[in-house]
Amino acid sequence: MHALTYHGSRDVRYETVPDPTLQEPDDIVLRVTATAICGSDVHLYRGKVPGLKEGDVLGHEFMGIVEEAGAGVTALKRGDRVVIPFTIACGNCFFCERELYAACETTNPDKGLLVNGKGLRPGAGMFGYTHFYGGYAGGQAEFVRVPKANVGPLRIPEGLTDEQVLFLSDILPTGYQAVLNGQVGPGSTCAIFGAGPVGLMAAACARMLGATRIFMVDHLDYRLEFAKNAYGVEPINFKAQDDPAEHIIAATTGRGVDCSIEAVGFEAEGSLLETALTTLKLEGSSGVALRQAIAATRRGGVVSVPGVYAGPIHGLQFGDAFEKGLTFRMGQTHVQRLMPELLQFVQEGKLNPAVIISHRLPLSRVVDGYAMFDKKEDACRKVVLAPGM
Numbered sequence: 001m002h003a004l005t006y007h008g009s010r011d012v013r014y015e016t017v018p019d020p021t022l023q024e025p026d027d028i029v030l031r032v033t034a035t036a037i038c039g040s041d042v043h044l045y046r047g048k049v050p051g052l053k054e055g056d057v058l059g060h061e062f063m064g065i066v067e068e069a070g071a072g073v074t075a076l077k078r079g080d081r082v083v084i085p086f087t088i089a090c091g092n093c094f095f096c097e098r099e100l101y102a103a104c105e106t107t108n109p110d111k112g113l114l115v116n117g118k119g120l121r122p123g124a125g126m127f128g129y130t131h132f133y134g135g136y137a138g139g140q141a142e143f144v145r146v147p148k149a150n151v152g153p154l155r156i157p158e159g160l161t162d163e164q165v166l167f168l169s170d171i172l173p174t175g176y177q178a179v180l181n182g183q184v185g186p187g188s189t190c191a192i193f194g195a196g197p198v199g200l201m202a203a204a205c206a207r208m209l210g211a212t213r214i215f216m217v218d219h220l221d222y223r224l225e226f227a228k229n230a231y232g233v234e235p236i237n238f239k240a241q242d243d244p245a246e247h248i249i250a251a252t253t254g255r256g257v258d259c260s261i262e263a264v265g266f267e268a269e270g271s272l273l274e275t276a277l278t279t280l281k282l283e284g285s286s287g288v289a290l291r292q293a294i295a296a297t298r299r300g301g302v303v304s305v306p307g308v309y310a311g312p313i314h315g316l317q318f319g320d321a322f323e324k325g326l327t328f329r330m331g332q333t334h335v336q337r338l339m340p341e342l343l344q345f346v347q348e349g350k351l352n353p354a355v356i357i358s359h360r361l362p363l364s365r366v367v368d369g370y371a372m373f374d375k376k377e378d379a380c381r382k383v384v385l386a387p388g389m
Contacts, residue, residue: 004366005056005057022070026068028067035363041058041060042068048357052129057128060169061167062084064084066153082154083153084144087101087168140385152335162382165346170335189215204353255299257298260301260302301327363385363388
């Protein structure tokens, strides 16, 4: 089959790889009908995440048709159309029983990797996201092996297109969990740092849940303009506004917002000092967006962090967070728990995640898609790919 493989920083290739096969009784082999490039894929593309090996197949947002099913698969059958969550969960360990699927104890065979000289214990396995998360082949491919098929895949009813439901695999539940973690509800005010796909999904969900004011901070005007038109956000370009948090505080009677959502992560554009520390591997992540989120949030408010972080952060304003009595909620998304509810919202027309798609390409042009998304060319917001398109 054909798939997108990693060979080094900004060196990904569309090439022929072995077909996946059933390895466990509860595996399925999926014929991919749609896949997407995620913002966190760009971290991999840039060589910023440890644990990648040459030839690894990337991609963790995908859906398709069940081509083969193992003897132990009881929840699905050949021909079923399903969306696959990006985390792989067993369904019956300590954490899965508590619906904390991203913390599954059994699906990641790795014992951990050294990051900045310290060992980290990994969470659940993930598709196409390094050997730190199990080394599972990803879904930017014509076919993919899906383990634990009785727990993860969500069967899609007739009448919904791939584009309507594809983002149930990651960015829609990630944005939704961020908003739920932020306790956003009717009358809430929130600030979203980052107008990428997760930030846009967070804005959509915050609006659906009744937020009255949504500030969105980014440096790309085309993203901010889209978010303003689609979700009614109040855009702030941090290239033009030196201190977005100060602007947000001034606009909220001097208090700040109820919730800040940090949807940028460890590659936020930081100071010269942070850049130097990161280059010297004395710091794992830029803290600029997180510091802004802390500053913009009112006393007793919530900072919700769906953005991916790695390693220590220089200058984290923890004293400020303590003084303000902030609550922090963060981590990988428990996709399996949220998918059914979000599917219902899509069916009812309360959410239309497909509206953020800016580019549709055949899978054979996936390398072009990565380059375009990385460089933010042609007002690129979200790239969807289809084998045989």
